[in-house]
Amino acid sequence: MTEFFVEKIICSRCGREYSPESNPLMCTSRDLGRLDFVYNYAAVSERLTRSELKRREVRGVWRYWELLPVKKEYAISLGEGDTPLIRARRLADKLRLNNLYLKDETRNPSFSFKDRAMSVGVSKAVEMGVEVAVTASSGNAAAALAAYSARSGLRCVAFVPEDVAAGKVSQLLLYGARVFRLKQVEEGVDPTVQLMMLAHERLNWYTCPSFGPFNPYQVEGPKTMLYEIMEQLDWRSPDFIFVPTGSGCLITGLWKACMDLKNIGLMENYPRLVLTQPTGNMPLVDALRRGLSFSEIKPTAYPQSVASGLLDPYPWDGDLALEGVRKTGGIGVAVSDEEIMNAVKMLAGFEGIFAEPSGAAGLAALVKLLDEGVVSPSDEAVVLVTGSGLKEPEKIMKLYPTTPLIEPSLDEVLKHI
Numbered sequence: 001m002t003e004f005f006v007e008k009i010i011c012s013r014c015g016r017e018y019s020p021e022s023n024p025l026m027c028t029s030r031d032l033g034r035l036d037f038v039y040n041y042a043a044v045s046e047r048l049t050r051s052e053l054k055r056r057e058v059r060g061v062w063r064y065w066e067l068l069p070v071k072k073e074y075a076i077s078l079g080e081g082d083t084p085l086i087r088a089r090r091l092a093d094k095l096r097l098n099n100l101y102l103k104d105e106t107r108n109p110s111f112s113f114k115d116r117a118m119s120v121g122v123s124k125a126v127e128m129g130v131e132v133a134v135t136a137s138s139g140n141a142a143a144a145l146a147a148y149s150a151r152s153g154l155r156c157v158a159f160v161p162e163d164v165a166a167g168k169v170s171q172l173l174l175y176g177a178r179v180f181r182l183k184q185v186e187e188g189v190d191p192t193v194q195l196m197m198l199a200h201e202r203l204n205w206y207t208c209p210s211f212g213p214f215n216p217y218q219v220e221g222p223k224t225m226l227y228e229i230m231e232q233l234d235w236r237s238p239d240f241i242f243v244p245t246g247s248g249c250l251i252t253g254l255w256k257a258c259m260d261l262k263n264i265g266l267m268e269n270y271p272r273l274v275l276t277q278p279t280g281n282m283p284l285v286d287a288l289r290r291g292l293s294f295s296e297i298k299p300t301a302y303p304q305s306v307a308s309g310l311l312d313p314y315p316w317d318g319d320l321a322l323e324g325v326r327k328t329g330g331i332g333v334a335v336s337d338e339e340i341m342n343a344v345k346m347l348a349g350f351e352g353i354f355a356e357p358s359g360a361a362g363l364a365a366l367v368k369l370l371d372e373g374v375v376s377p378s379d380e381a382v383v384l385v386t387g388s389g390l391k392e393p394e395k396i397m398k399l400y401p402t403t404p405l406i407e408p409s410l411d412e413v414l415k416h417i
């Protein structure tokens, strides 16, 4: 018999319990609660020890299968995770910080951290024997879902915003997803989510966006980013982790990972989670500043930012996102488009890392907190770089309106330098 460490599943809103064998996707109360997994930590802590991890050869997301809600023989993998934690010396000098690390998630198979989520979400679909997966996404999560669907022979339908980035939609098309761009007809409402739910209700398609209330399995994938960081830092918690945030699903995963590691004795102190949103869509930062609860959050009427991955009008996983920031002593930070694009330039120019704007927002927040004195030079900081610049080259080209076109002569070159 397969070993499996999920003991029970509980709705985050109404507390209703589900057995792991029932493979629930959403709460039957239809209350938009997220189904959270309760692991048998006593058993996991015997298995997942430091010495066992030293011996273990499997790398990436499935290295930590005891803390994932899928039976491991169903794992669909493209080699996701196992990304480098890069000591950023030049950038640290520039910012006058002693210890700065970049977790380079641009190197995932479809070039964003969402592969961690979708590897788990699609593996569960395969375990459940579903045929069609449907998603609502600004692009990265959909692209990742399409890649894993292709790998497993699942059919994939993606509802994306009208102005989806060219890099992301070309991935979707090439991976073979059926793609529909949706018109925005009502303010503060995400039509991609609405249509995804209709398709689920009428056609019974398996919902797999990167929002917990519509698929709890994929939430567990990004936890592995923090497990890796802790292993890479030899089980020392950094002081701060900078997290680009839209729906709050990633930061929810990181908070769940903190609780997992604490419960199995692999983490003493929580790293402070820094929730970063663009100024044009900052409902969670606003809630943190004003001390609001999740239920008091209103969707943003017209989210706007160069960081297209951070534009979810409503933070579906805001409950645990807020809890994670509050319980780790973290903070919410809003950054402007200009600050985000500066961070894109700094990552590339100082460290050779090519990030999309959403992927660089965490660095923009670090710069801000250093200026404000919240982060001090002796603090150890980890910045998550969550998506590749090749997703949205058009935004990068806007930074460089002209490239000289010259006669092939060195004199001409020297005129420009």
Ligand SMILES: Cc1ncc(COP(=O)(O)O)c(C=O)c1O
Pocket (backbone or CB within 6 Å): 112, 113, 138, 140, 141, 210, 244, 245, 246, 247, 248, 249, 250, 251, 309, 310, 312, 356, 358, 359, 386, 387
């Ligand atoms: C590159 C990138 N970074 C960060 C995020 C934010 O993740 P979440 O919506 O889980 O908060 C996204 C979401 O699409 C993304 O595409």
Ligand SMILES: [Zn+2]
Pocket (backbone or CB within 6 Å): 011, 012, 013, 014, 015, 016, 027, 028, 029, 030, 031, 033
């Ligand atoms: Zn419920």
